[in-house]
Amino acid sequence: MNTPVTRTTREMKKSNVLLVVNALKALNSATKADLAAQTGLSVATCGTVLNNLCLTGEVLSLALDASSGGRPAQRYACNPDFFSVLSLYVEGNNSACRMSALISSATGDVLQQLDTVHPSLSLEHFFSYISDILTRYPNLQAMGIGLPGVIVNGVVASCDISLFNDLPLVPMLQEKFGVFVQVGNDMNYTAYGFYRSNCPQETAPVAYLLQPEGECTGCGMVINGRVLQGASHFAGEVSHIPLTPAADEQIAERLGKIVVTLVAVINPVMVALSGPQIQAQDLVAIRRYCQNHLPAQHLPTLIYRPSIEQDYLQGIAELTLESYNFHLAFER
Incomplete structure (x- = not known):
């Protein structure tokens, strides 16, 4: 039988x-x-x-x-040629945007890296940019998109670049291009890329802080090798922490407050810091602030990153490849 x-x-x-x-x-x-x-x-x-x-x-x-x-x-x-993957992120605001793209093989080898600036980005430009890449790489089967915003179940709930707001971007791109699509938050991807390139065996929490122009600090967190998304994909939105700034507060003090808050909540073993408002020497003042507010045994290692670009692209590439491999296995 x-x-x-x-x-x-x-x-x-x-x-x-x-x-x-x-x-x-x-x-x-x-x-x-x-x-x-x-x-x-x-x-x-x-x-x-x-x-x-x-x-x-x-x-x-x-x-x-x-x-x-x-x-x-x-x-x-x-087989590295079985398929290729597009990792793409968009950064900026409504005035000007920059798109950075990485095309990699099925085994993660880099095939090409692209970079372009748009004074005013439209959805037509965005789709055309992706279409041009797909034309050059016909075996491209998966793409990961990073945005400065909150993405929930493939829909952009909010974004610094307003043209993406409320867009069901995952189903829209899947229907338009017929490939596997993953869209995620910029800091989640960046934190994961940093984790994979610097401490891939670490099980304790690792955090990544980005201080762009202005006060809107971003944060991504990896715990036990997985990105912390939160119940409603809002984890890491540290700019909403009600920290009252002093009249003459410097950026190092502001970031020090956020690091102390992170230590009290997730107790990271390591915190990476990046952004145009941060210099390597600022970590001395940030560390001093933390020492004044935390017992020594709880202080995380602080690491300066001059740019988020490679961490960001690596995070998109690795998470997209991981998700697509899972998709392939369960679609066979």
């Missing part, structure tokens, strides 16, 4: 695919035995998954390993 395939069985198979793909990317190339050791799956299960992935072209069979007396093992690697 044939046992019907339950949803649980199907889900397990898809989960196995995700485990194998992620392990293969982490190892760059691997044998079935390597993947079994990395994932905890059996060699036979890894072999079945790899055979199916080779048929779709997502995984490539490489040369056989040198034999040590027995049968030489087949080595495998993810």
Whole structure:
């Protein structure tokens, strides 16, 4: 009697695919035995998954390993050309906007980086910019968009660039371009990019503060390797903390107050700080303020970042690739 395939069985198979793909990317190339050791799956299960992935072209069979007396093992690697990913962020306001884009392969290798400034951005310009990139990269299957605003379930609830306000941007882009789309907050992406490039094994909270022109400080937080979104995707909107400024308050004191608040709430092990109003030497005054208000054992490490660009783009690229791999596994 044939046992019907339950949803649980199907889900397990898809989960196995995700485990194998992620392990293969982490190892760059691997044998079935390597993947079994990395994932905890059996060699036979890894072999079945790899055979199916080779048929779709997502995984490539490489040369056989040198034999040590027995049968030489087949080595495998993810196919970097299986698809490409667009990571794009828009920054600025209604007066002027800048768009920065990164195109990467299925294995995360950078293919091209682009940058453009628009004195006055329109949706037509925005869509045209994406369309031009898709024309140049026809195998582009996923895009991640970063915006200075609050995004809830694919809808832009609020944004510093008003043309995006209330737009259901995820379904709009999916319908227009027919690719996987993810849209997120600028600071969440930036914090994750910083985390991945500086402390990817850290499980304690890590925070990232951005001080742009003006008083609207932004913050992103990563806890146990995951971005903290909050119940309504409002986590990190630290400009809403009612901090009463002193008459002659300097930017270092303002940021010091925010760091102290973060320590009291999430107790980060590390806080990165960036923005045009911050210089590396300001961290001395920020650290001194924190020392005056916190016990020494709770002080986080403060790190200056001269620009958010690479952290931002890396965060978009890695989170989009992670989400798309999950999407691929569960759409097979």
